[in-house]
Amino acid sequence: MHRQRRFAFCTLSLACGLLVLLLVAGYIGGLRINTTPSEPLGLWRIVQITRSIRPGEMVFVCPPDNAAIREARRRGYLRSGLCPGRFGPLIKMVVAVAGQRVDVTDRVAIDGVPVLRSRIMEKDAKGRSLRHDRGGVVRAGEVYLHSDFIGSWDSRYFGPVPDSGVLGLAQEVLTYAP
8 A cells, every 4th residue: 555655646746747847848938828818818839039020910028017007917907927017928919010100099090090899998897997098109119019809908008018028929829719
């Protein structure tokens, strides 16, 4: 009986050690798990980017540590993570880059072209008022982010973000849309 328990303990310890090793290797290799409905749930990869970011590209980005982002964290819109300010990275579509004009009314338009599924919400799911971005020309070193998910916390509400916060392109590995 003692031998069986020892064997079971060793087997369980080895399995746990391998799991931890796989998780660490995956993290170092750029794998991340998305648990938010803004983009498909599941396993994603951060792919290094060595050129300028282009509109239409899906990216992982660390939000800036500012008042709007800290308020979003307090309200539960953002998860904690390893980005500055202890925020988790976001997965968002880049819809505008430096020099492009963003108009925000009840929806968002880039250079006069409406962005699909960009309706501005006045209140969140708990009835709290939402401030929204006022728009303008995206400055050098910034990107404007969007998600098709109506409840997404993106540049519609916090404005453009520094492109220095972009960790890389977001590539789906094993995902599903509920």
